[in-house]
Amino acid sequence: MFATKLKTQLLLITILPLLLTIAVVSLFILFDVLDSIESEVIKRGDSITDQAAVMAEFPLYTGDVDALQEVADLLIKTHDLNYIRFVDVSGQLLLTENNGNDKGRLREFSSPVFSQAPDLDDFSAPAAVRAPLGSVDIGFTDNSAEAQRFSAYIKVLSIALVALALGLLLVYLFSRRLNEAISSLMTTAERLEQKDFTARVEENGSGELRNFQRTFNDVIASLEQNDAELQQKINAATASLNESVEQLSEKNQALAQQRQETIDLERSKAILEERERIMRDMHDGIGGQLVASLAMLEREQDSAVKENIHAMLTESLNDLRLIIHSLSMQNNVLASLLADFKYRTSRRLEPLDIELDWLVAPEADSLSIKPQTGLHLLRILQEAFTNILKHSGAGEIRFRAGQQQEDFLIEIEDNGEFHPDTEAMSRGLGIRNMKSRAEKLGGSLNIEKISSGGCRLILTFPATP
Template sequence: MTARPTASFSTLRPTVWTKLVLFTTVIVVFTCSVQGWFFITEQATVVTNGLIDNGTYLARHLAAGNRYSILVGDSTRIREQIDALLTIPHVAYVVVRGSDGRLLGAAGTGDWRRLFIDERAADLLLSVSTPSPSSGEPTVKPVLLKQGVPRFVESAPSLLGRIPGLVLNPLGVEVGYFNIALPVLSLSAAYDDDPALSLTLKETPDVLAQKSSPSKIRLGTIQIGLSDEHALAVLRLLVFQVLMLTGLTIVLGTVGVFYVARRITTPIKSLTAAASRLEAKDFSVRATPASSDEIGDLTRTFNNMVHSIEQHERDLRELNQNLEARVHERTVELEQANHRLEELNHLKTSLVSSASHELRTPITAIAVHLSNLLDGVGGTITPRQGETLQRIQENTERLRRMVDDLLDLSRLQGRRAPFSPTAVRIDRVIQDTIFAFLQDRTQKQLSLHVDISQSLDSVWGDGDRLRQVFANLIHNAIKFSPSGGNISVTAEGSGIGVTVCVADSGCGIPTEEMGRIFLPFYRCTNGARARGAGLGLSIVKELVDLHGGTVRVESAIGKGSRFFVDLPTTAQA
């Protein structure tokens, strides 16, 4: 069960309403601000380009109307035209020069008026590049007036960069100027630049006249300085309008966000309160649907869920009324059955142990009498009688081994088998066991491969019991391997123990039977013809478990089997 949030955490945790309001408000503010900024940027570019275009038009107009005056050096006429231009609000100064650079007229307004008291001060504007006489296009250069001295710059102060000053301190914003220098060309050159006049004059072209016409001649230069103060005022008004519109949009958007957020979160709070009551096992709680949208569907689904939970809770209470009694009855029945099984198991173990013990005495007596008869103690026997007695002796010996296995298994299962663990050299145990089966291996002409590491650690166990483990495994390998087959016994250390592998080339064990081969009296279907009671592997498992080890098997049909015995090198707790 998850822990419920503490009161302090719940107070500091941002709610859905808070997240929705903050996120949506940020989006509205960001969107309106970006749109307003792009609009102001575009308008600032438009205002700047319009100012330059207007100044270019004024310069062209002045050049067209005073071409003759400039040519003859009529300073009086030129100054009259300059005074007329200075009445235009955004014109800061006008300078007219002849073809030889001689000043024909110069005047200014505002700060430029003081500069042009002496018209020779217009020479300060000569640092601007002189327009090319081959083209009638003007040259535009930004200029700043610093402490009454004009200074040309690479770029004029950006209108956008002066927007904060326009809003916070309009009087302290630096005014920028554009110097527009236009060459005054000869009349024919002027006609060449005017498409309408050029078309009219060239309707009947004179080839000789064209060839002999002189190149464009520069009669003089006109410089007009344009102040962006008026553009700043227009832009300032525009900025205030955009800010007011953006602020109004943000306010209206925020109010709308608050309203929508409340419409969304109020039903959710109602559902949360209902869920808290449901958590407190109040199954009578119901939430009232406040709308027909998805939240209303969620509310109705919640009510249906509560109704289902209430019904299930009622059914569970009815079922639990008799559950304890039924569990108690079943527990008593299981205890009785377990007690009976324990008695039966004890009886079976006692019976097997007693029967095995009682059978050993007569079997031993039979074996002794058979040995005496075969030795001729009771008189001479015929060869036929000797063969019969030999078969009887072999079956008696097989019966004795079966009784011994039954007795060992009974003692091991009852934890009554003698067990004296010490440090045991496992390599010697394996060598002694292999030597004991030398005759059986030779009779079936089996090849034996032994690979035992000389640096094996001693294992903690009972030497006699370990010989019994490997004797059973090697005996099975010999028994199930065909004549001329292969048997291998390997042993290697693993750091925390020793692993012994006994492999044969017999018929193999089916995969579905591997889980049952260690059960008492179980015999694989592939080895049904082999003699034995099916107790050897059961005894092996009990003995290996007694040593705190494990036994496992790998096998494939027709390829033989490999049995692995893992034994610890230290005593197991």
């Protein structure tokens, strides 16, 4: 009902019977005392009327009013009566005496007065005859009884309060240990409700309650162990799941990469096929026409115009070959591109009797290059060798290619005569184009004169494809 807490219920269970008992006992004592006081008042009244009847018996018998007056005065003085009244057997009022005190609750008593002959014969006693003589009425205030009642209220109340205090003290003393034990259980239960399996009940009870606390602790320990095992299993399952997810992710990533690679491959294949078609068209179309034009030109008479046209057609044919070469599928690796360039350049150097010292590091074998990169690189190399052939008069060319840290470095030296005319170099388009292409490669180009008088060209570009 209104008491939901165990402690409150325990308190009510112990205190309510106590209060009820004290109330019942107090009421019982109070009623008993009040009855006793009332019976004392009645007893006093009866006693006084009996005494008055005895004392007034002879005066009533003889009708002696003076004697009745003496009796009345004596009784009023002795018992503090409010009034006393004597009536004879005929109902005639013989005497009324008042003391004038009418304060308080008036209690009235009346008793008939009889005359009874004494029994004086041991053997044949005559039947006793009670002859009525009259009656006596008295009245007195029960102030003392009221005081006794008030005193009884105070005493009973005091006794009840003392009993209540003692009872509460005993209840407190006897229930404290029980209360503490139950409180400990409740506190632990609340912690347990919050999943705190480390909580333990303080074993502060006694007897069966202590056994219950121990059992409760054992249950908690069992729960804690079960929880740990469960947590361990969950962790293992989670780790396994994470691993599976990770593997799945890796597989997905690999699959995506494969897919991208497949797409790239397909795209590359398509590009390569298109490039091959363009190369074949350029080779078969433009190249054929250039070769046919040169053949037709060979049959013409020699002239300056013919020479110029022949040179331009030859240069165009070489340029076309360079473009085709750069677009060739086989030359997407730097080593292959350089090897093809060496082959072509060697055919030009041999008639001129120029020795080529060619060395390419193995890193070039694994360095892939794009066709555009290859084209820029081939034009730079072609321009460099053309300049050497045209202007240096060198008899030896030294070529080195290798990886240096993050960059790839190509170094070309000749043993000719290099006259770095800054004005001419700045006006010419060749070196400017070479530097421009080097920048497009993401690298740089330096030209310097070496101590032997020749020229050194150093090209660096990122080794990443």
